[in-house]
Amino acid sequence: MTSLVDAESVLAIDIGSLNTRALLFDVVDGQYHFISSATGPTTAGAPYRDVSEGVNIALTRLQEITGRTLVNNDALLILPTQADGSGIDRLALTSSAGADLNILIMGLLSDVSLQSAQRLSGTTYGRVIETIGLNDRRRPDEQVDAILQAQPDIVLIAGGTEKGATRSVNKLVDLVRMACKDLPKESRPKVLYCGNSAIAKRVKEGLERETVIVVAPNIRPSIDQEDLAPAGLLLAKVSAKLRTLQLGGLEGLAKLSSAPFLPSAYALGRMMRFSSGLSDLSKTTLGLDLGASATTLALASSETVHLNVFRSLGMGGSLLSALQQIRLDDIARWVPFDISEADIRDYLYQKSLFPAMIPMTPETLAIEQAMARQILRFATQRMLERWPETELSFERIFISGATLTQAPTAAQSLMLMLDGLQPVGVNVVMLDPYGL
Structure with a gap:
């Protein structure tokens, strides 16, 4: 059977600074469809110092969700798909883990x-x-x-x-x-x-x-x-080559990848350019990723991509460096509770030490969302300084990052983006809770 695609199943793995995501795609009626995703902790640091451990955790969870065998008894990825349906045909790999x-x-x-x-x-x-x-x-x-x-x-x-x-x-x-x-x-x-x-x-x-x-x-x-x-x-x-030398287990995964291993931010820019090419309108497409260690803004048209990675602005380990650039009173203005600046600072310091910590009260949730708003505002201002001709009017805005996409309600996700980015005109907003 003739097909427009050269592989039936594709596994995408993104190794972030905090979480590792595995996403499975398969072909249905000649087109790729998203099947499922699973997440595991990134194990680039102590005690493992090997990213493959976090990848195996994510793949094990993906197998449990889909009922499909992806790795063999030795925890090795099965490539290509076998006659019994196990394994996958192609692997794509991206990463944002590692030190600056x-x-x-x-x-x-x-x-x-x-x-x-x-x-x-x-x-x-x-x-x-x-x-x-x-x-x-x-x-x-x-x-x-x-x-x-x-x-x-x-x-x-x-x-x-x-x-x-x-x-x-x-x-x-x-x-x-x-x-x-x-x-x-x-x-x-x-x-x-x-x-x-x-x-x-x-x-x-x-x-x-x-x-x-x-x-x-x-x-x-x-x-x-x-x-x-x-x-x-x-x-x-x-x-990417430097990362394979710095992070244990990454070189072996990169060798299995069917496409060149690339930084996650660059892959986001490519996706935004592809999305912009699907429209014949003059407005650009924006990809916004608020991660644990960096904020990425990818502004793309069908011909160009303006990629902006702000490594010191994130909602995890880089909170400490973000607090050195952002004033506490700018964060406090977004908090709808009577919370002192000292308490806001102390909570964010604690969050920087334990990035996987989740807010347990309405007050701590408000602090995290206030910080997210101010990080987006600060990143947007720096993008405008870097590209002064940029207009904050977009055909589509793709939003990713757990703080934004996993807010308690979609309305909160939208308000976080609107307050931080402050776009103008009519914009189509798309949430990406799976990190596609």
């Missing part, structure tokens, strides 16, 4: 290549820990010391429009090469070069003897043109 990736960005002008590199770094689960540009007044040896002290996981090198500056970009490359020579091989950062393509070959030849270097098309081909998409995909792949 340390990113060092290098470029020329602060309002051109460095600005684009900042936007590019904001598409993955990392933080910029050092910036070196043309106007950096430090001596070359001080800049090399800064690279060594920063201990970056990834170095982004931008600068030079097409057929533009080469000498200044080569100086940046020389700094990275000298720093790599002073580091042991296992500690050397991965390098993503996304500058003037005229010297890309020379840059690759100069750095590949010292570390892993990936060359992407120029993210700033001209002063008034920016193209982050090709470099964004390569950055996602580099980030």
Whole structure:
């Protein structure tokens, strides 16, 4: 039988910082249908330090729900589907687990290549820990010391429009090469070069003897043109590769995946672009994910994706860093009870220590929802600073994240989004309680 799809069943696994989700899809009448999902704890940290344990818990629960055998007696995934109906045909894998990736960005002008590199770094689960540009007044040896002290996981090198500056970009490359020579091989950062393509070959030849270097098309081909998409995909792949080295059990799962293993945020951006392509309207589609360790806003049209990952804004372990950026009185204004700012702070500190803790009283629920509102407001403001031309009017808004989608009522979920995002016009809102 001829089919538009090349697999009957697909298992999607998303390893979050707090929970691991397994979702099963199967083909009915030539189209994929969502069958069921199950959740288990993410076991990237102590005592397991192996994400496969959390995956096995989620798969065991999925088997109990569906009555379908997915793993064998050795707890190994059955690939492909067997004659008795057990197993699955394809596996897709995404993850947002793990500590922040340390990113060092290098470029020329602060309002051109460095600005684009900042936007590019904001598409993955990392933080910029050092910036070196043309106007950096430090001596070359001080800049090399800064690279060594920063201990970056990834170095982004931008600068030079097409057929533009080469000498200044080569100086940046020389700094990275000298720093790599002073580091042991296992500690050397991965390098993503996304500058003037005229010297890309020379840059690759100069750095590949010292570390892993990936060359992407120029993210700033001209002063008034920016193209982050090709470099964004390569950055996602580099980030995913680093995660397989950092998280136990992830490399084995990635080898089983039928598609390249990618960060969850990048996958969300792809989904939003696909959804936007289904409509011929001019308005964009927004994907909003309020997670335990990060908030992701993916703004997409049929041609472009503006992906924004705010790693320090989340409802779990990153609450502590969020509280360092958000004032307590801004949170308290959303709480409909007479609760002191000290009590609000203490509860949120406790929540940061025990991210899986659920609110047990109307007061603690109100505190969590107030924090969610303010995190969304803060993330939206930062997105508008990054993309000033953005209009908060959307064709569709997809909402995910347990705090938003598992509120006691759908009305509360809607109000959380409206208060935090504050969109304008008529918007279609879709809740995603299963993390699809």
